[in-house]
Amino acid sequence: MADELVLAIDLGGTKVEAALVDPDGAVLAATRSRAPTGAGSSTTDLDAAVLAVVDHALSNAPESATIIGVGIAAAGPVDEQAGTLSPINIPQWRDYPLRALIVERIRETLGDKPVHFHRDGVAIVLAAHWRGNAAGVNNLLGMVISTGIGGGFISGGRVLAGNSGHIGQIQVSGFTGELSIGSRTTLESVASGPHTVAWANTQGWTGRTGEELAAAYRDGDPIARRAVIRVSEAVGQAICSACALVETDVVAIGGGFSQVTPDLVPMIAQVVNSHPLDYVSRVRVIDAGLAETAPLTGAAALVYRRDLVGLHP
Structure with missing residues (x-):
């Protein structure tokens, strides 16, 4: 049986990370990568950084993997319904449609998958509740x-x-x-x-x-x-x-x-x-x-534990 995995993305004030996460909350090390963000980056730089880590995760997926969804944790404030964010530490992005960027990128290879989006604070509380202390x-x-x-x-x-x-x-x-x-x-x-x-x-x-x-x-x-x-x-x-x-x-x-x-x-x-x-x-x-993997585990929990957030498939 194919392994069911979630593409997890964590976007913060200094870096963006992505990886595939299994149903036990474990991050697959070979799929994990990061790229810099920050106030000195242009919008083009930020877009490229996000897409680079997404592409790395997907291109290093196990052959037997089936990606069942995407969870995005982002520095806030965010509008989880619209899928937009306005990070305090990234002034270039105001009401930025991050979810739409990810949906467009993954549709080519994965088709239509649920893409759930929330603040990084929500991700950390989900990670702690699901697989943490x-x-x-x-x-x-x-x-x-x-x-x-x-x-x-x-x-x-x-x-x-x-x-x-x-x-x-x-x-x-x-x-x-x-x-x-x-x-x-x-x-x-x-x-x-x-x-x-x-x-x-x-x-x-x-x-x-x-x-x-x-x-x-x-x-x-x-x-x-x-x-x-x-x-x-x-x-x-x-x-x-x-x-x-x-x-x-x-x-x-x-x-x-x-x-x-x-x-x-x-x-x-x-x-x-x-x-x-x-x-x-x-x-x-x-x-x-969960140390440094907590944000990615929490982002994946937006898919695996969507019942806690009131999200639906």
Whole structure:
């Protein structure tokens, strides 16, 4: 019997990735590739990057494979009904018809297949619920801490639709970050990877990347340590606000910058668990699991677990 696989695509502020994912949520390594995105890319560059990773995945598919659908996770805001996106970190794309681009490309080789489209925050919560450390949790906030900060809610076993859960746009008090979408006081402006590096630079640290900041933290650099503590306090505060509004049992955190140190998630948990309201302080804060493959697994879940999102074949 042919293997049924899903083409998963993850588009973020610095890269686009694609791969084939099997029904167990495993990413087929030979089909996976990435290409750069970012504010310096033209629309033509971005189109070419997306199509290049799609073509790589399909051209490296096992001979026995049958592609049953496509899941696209994208930096928001998005309009999942229209299949368009307007990523904060990619200003060239506003109301961009990404789904239509993918549909046109795959129709030549795959015919008409369902193409499901959602925010990357929804993908991370689906991945954590389906194959990650929050498997089966029905009241769950999933978070991405990376180039930006996003999130998605599962409440009562169903994903909250639209741009619900976009926790990166919550205002955090007592912090001032870099200007982001006209504000210096959102969680994203304070605690995303690039903005944290920029803050550390204002304190005298001379590194330039999140990877360098992680190394400096491991080496005991005092500025790097203050930077990570600052992230934990801001993220913890935002989680408390979100969980005061929406019934939540677990917060699962993923994304590249969330791996800056294994200490970060426990530090965030300590902030949340010290909240004075017991229905907030009882919330468990955990690593989402699945490491760097979580966004692709979550994108595939838009097809495999479409029942959670209210999608249909």
